[in-house]
Each structure stands twice: as structure tokens, then as C-alpha cells.
Amino acid sequence: MIPPFTPRWRSLLFAPADNAKLLAKLHERGADAVILDLEDAIPCAGKAAARAGIAAWIERLNGYNIPVVVRINAGWLDLYADLNAVVRPGLTALMLPQVKDDLQVRAVDAILDAMEQQRGLARRGIGLIALIESPATLPHLPVIAALPRIIGLALGSEDFSLALRAPPSRASLTLPCQMIALAAAGQGLMALGLPDTLANFQHLDIYGASIAQAQAMGMTGALCIHPAQVALVNQAFAASPEQRQWAERVVTAWTEAEAVGSAVCSVDGQMVDRPVVERARALLTQPRG
Template structure:
């Protein structure tokens, strides 16, 4: 099994996820328009945004939802529940062709990731699905998980990204999702993800402040400077701002072209070092 996963892992590229938009899986009008929002990926949520008495129906509708949100090429992710009974039902409904990744909330150990990975592998075999194709995005939402980030990040080849859940993490430590509280845990997730070759996702602030677009633009740009690769969104208005923040600017692209051209010229003259604009 390890050899199979190693082969699958080497063949799978790390996705470009600048923006991942949460969509409640039980709300038909949101699902219907999700593919028009411009997000690199859509997260069909079975967890917090779905009332308990509607989770069963959300699971039953999942195949149709997966097809709808992915029709313009966006990655399709599903956020499952944390409780064992709900998680088992979620996995049974979710492991299907068209699902690219699962979002694992409140991930607190490598052992938990492995348990879910084993269950997904069983379902893939039973359903004749390509082994290992469904990846994992782990949400870090408890202080205890911070002590085990390296193990979580490297727990299984399915792991592809990590993100701090700012609201739940803040609540878990008895605080509010402010910059001072969220900076250190976000950086810890960033470092662990980069060390393991995963995508670090997020920004230093509350994901719920979608109406303050100026603040979001500034916060997302700062996150990119820190090293984050993208962020999660809970409202369509956040998507374009996040996409722009985590994309290279025209000036950055021009600088990159000049560097490549200068390197090629220097190599042609047998030089190993060169300068551009006195740099």
C-alpha cells in the first residue's frame, strides 16, 4: 500500500489553491452559483454551516452538488464532521469520483489523520476509485494540535494543505480572533506546512469579517508576504480579493522575466552571477 501511495503522490501536483470558498451543501441556491464565483476550489460544507437535522439530506444531495460546483474546473472539496458517527456517514457519502479533497476539521493528531486515510482507502477499493486521489486539508483549531503540527503535516501522503481555523481556535483558548492571538499559531501552521511540502493556507485575522473589503485586501496581501499560498473564504465577495492578493502582480511578473533573461544571458557568457538594477 505504501508503494502504491508513493507512486500516486509523485504523480500528483500540488494544486494552486489561492481561494477556497465554503458553500453549505444543503443550500441549493448557493450550490447552483458556486461555480461562477471564481474560486480555485469550492468546499461543500457538511459541518458547521449545516443544521443537524439537515445533514442527512445534504449527504444525499452530494453527488449532484459535486457535479455542479466543479463544472468550470474548480477543485471540489468536502468538509466532513469531526464526530465518529457523523464522520462515518460523511465518508460513505463523500468518497466518489469528482471529489478532490476532504477538509478535516479540528484535526489534533497524526493518528486521527491515519484513521480517516485508512477508511478512505477502504472505500476507494470497494468503489474501484483511483487509490490516493482524494487529498486532505487539515484544519488546526485547538491549542493541543499546535504541539503536534509536524506529525500531522507528515501523517499521510494524502495530506496536501493545512490551515488554522481562526474562530474555533480563538474560542478554544478563550480569546477572540484578533491579530495578536492569531499571529503565532498561524506562523506555526505555515512553518509546519512548508517543512512538509504542503500548502499553507490562511491569513492573520477573522475569516468572518467579509464586509470589510479594505481590511481583507490588506490582511491577505500581508499573508502572502509571510509565505501563505492562499486562503479560505466564507463569502463570494472575498474570492476576488483573495485571488488578487495571492497572485503575482504585473511588476512581479516583469521582474521575473528580466531575471530569467539575465540568467540566460549570463550563462551564455559563462558567468554564474549577474546583477539587475544594481541588485
């Protein structure tokens, strides 16, 4: 088994794969990765044309050194047509919508494996982000997260809420976020999403509060449907100056304690042991807030 790469993207910004005006500026929006959407953003009548033009956009965006993800369609005929168009150099990952269970992901992995070999690409060099859009998928999360090509789990707030027959809100989406965060953390993957609608790009105070809650429950990033959301997401999932200062004090105190043979120390009136130190070291690897 070949282990996948493990990116740590905070913000992933969607754009329709056929909208040249939006795509031309996508790399300027500050997102850690971009998602070219062949699914919901493209009407059925326009999918063939979007596929025909997407290779050029993958190449162009990859030239700006920004990771390129493509959200493909879930129906098998459209899915195969999508893969045939996008499996090429410059593609970093695919977002697979409407994931139901591990069997579906394994099938896509097998198709990708064959295409990578046929096209001279690195085996499993293209990652998969599983988009969770149904309550029926939740029991399968640990198995899906353990599959070798998976690099992240993401919550599709709108479709999940539709399946639940409830409005997208903290009341309905907190538990799915927590389950995604736990399953992803168990495998060292990205957990992407927030306990709220993704469509809120005008009331950014409300959106920011939802992002803060997502970060507090262990999510590692979020999907963005508008450039105005990107900066808030990047800030929420970065280490603040105060957090970095605390982490530096912890690491310094721990180093001094180890030098005299101690396995514990204290910082700011609280005991520090190895798990606290590892959390501090992890904070210091995060982008600065």
C-alpha cells in the same frame, strides 16, 4: 507510498451543502476551489438530508471543471456517514476539521483507502486538508504535514481563537499562521488562512490588509465564507505585473550569466544567485495579478 497531488488553490469558497440557491451559483464566483460544508453550516437535524443530496452537487460542480472539496464532521459516527456519502468520482479533496494529531488523520486515511478500493477509485486520489483549530495541534504540524494524503494545512481562525480564549486578530493568529506556513512549505503543501477573522466580508479594506499579511508570511491561499472575499484573495496570491517583470529580468540576466560561465549576476542593483533565480521562476508560474 503513493505521493499526493499538490494543487495550488488561492481561494476556497465555502457553501452549505444543503443550500441549493448558493450551490447553484458557486462555480460562478471565481474561486479556485469550492467547499461543500457538512459541518458547521448544517444543523444536526439537517445532516442526513444534506448527505442525501450532496452526490448530485459534487457531480454537477465537477462538470464545471472546478475542484470540489467537502468539509466533513469530526465525530466518528458523523464522519463515517459523511465519507459514505461523498467518496465518489468528482470529489477532489476532503477538509478534516478539529485535527488534533497525526493518529486521527491516519485513521481517516485508512477508512478512505478502503472506500477507494471498494468503489474502484484511484488509491489516495482524494486529498486531505487538515483544518487546524486548536493550539494543542501546533506541535504536531510537521508530522501531520508529512502524511501521504495531506495536500494542505488550513487555519480555522474562529475555533482556534475560541480555544485560545482570545478574539481572532493579528495579535493572536500571526504565530499560528507562521507555523502552518513553515510546516506546509517543508512538504510543498498549501497553507491556507489569514491572521484575522474569516467573517469580515463588509470591511474589505481590513480584510485585504490581513490577506496581504498572510501572503507576506508564506501562506499560499485563504478560505472564503463570502463571494466578495474571493477576488481579493486571488489578487493577493497572484503575481503582480511588477513582480513578473522583475522575475523576467532576473531569469534573463541569469541565462546570460550562465552563458559566460558565471554563477552570479545583478539585477536592479542587487546580487542574483540561484535561490533568487528559483524564486523568480516560481513567480512566473503563478497566476497573473
